[in-house]
Amino acid sequence: xxxxxxxxxxxxxxxxxxxxxxxxxxxxxxxxxxxxxxxxxxxxxxxxxxxxxxxxxxxxxxxxxxxxxxxxxxxxxxxxxxxxxxxxxxxxxxxxxxxxxxxxxxxxxxxxxxxxxxxxxxxxx
Numbered sequence: 001x002x003x004x005x006x007x008x009x010x011x012x013x014x015x016x017x018x019x020x021x022x023x024x025x026x027x028x029x030x031x032x033x034x035x036x037x038x039x040x041x042x043x044x045x046x047x048x049x050x051x052x053x054x055x056x057x058x059x060x061x062x063x064x065x066x067x068x069x070x071x072x073x074x075x076x077x078x079x080x081x082x083x084x085x086x087x088x089x090x091x092x093x094x095x096x097x098x099x100x101x102x103x104x105x106x107x108x109x110x111x112x113x114x115x116x117x118x119x120x121x122x123x124x125x
Contacts, residue, residue: 010062014040021067025086027114028074031106034084034114035070035077046070049080051098057085071110082107090121101125 018038027034037043040058046068047054060066071082082102085093094111096102103125115122 011040013062013064014038014058017061017064017067021069021086025067025069025114025118025120027117029110029113031073031075032071032081032110033074033077035072037068037070043068046080046083050083050095052083052095054083071107086120089119090123091115091125092123094122094125 015038018036022036022038025034025036037046040061043058043061044055054068057066057068061068065087067086069084069086070080071084072079073081081096083093083095084091091111094102111122111125114120
């Protein structure tokens with residue numbers, strides 16, 4: 001029974017952090033928008049779709065040590081595009097499929113505007 005209690009507590013903490021991070025980082029511009037996952041399942045699904053190690057971040061997301069956000073196309077909101085890690089007011093990772101660098105002029109413009117709007121610094125890009 002303890003594992004179910006821990007899972008329930010973790011899910012509640014995850015959801016609370018997601019709500020706070022959505023308020024902090026929610027953004028939309030032209031064809032793209034930022035989505036903060038509000039369930040562990042969404043993080044695991046992104047990791048699977050993007051072929052990256054994002055699923056290993058779950059405990060850090062539950063504790064609030066870091067935040068992840070997904071950049072998606074508005075016309076295809078359920079399809080993974082770019083995964084970002086935000087820590088201490090900075091974008092510390094911006095990754096495409098299989099940890100590739102997803103830089104395009106469209107994405108660069110979006111990241112610049114998002115960071116200005118949300119007072120984020122870009123550390124790695």
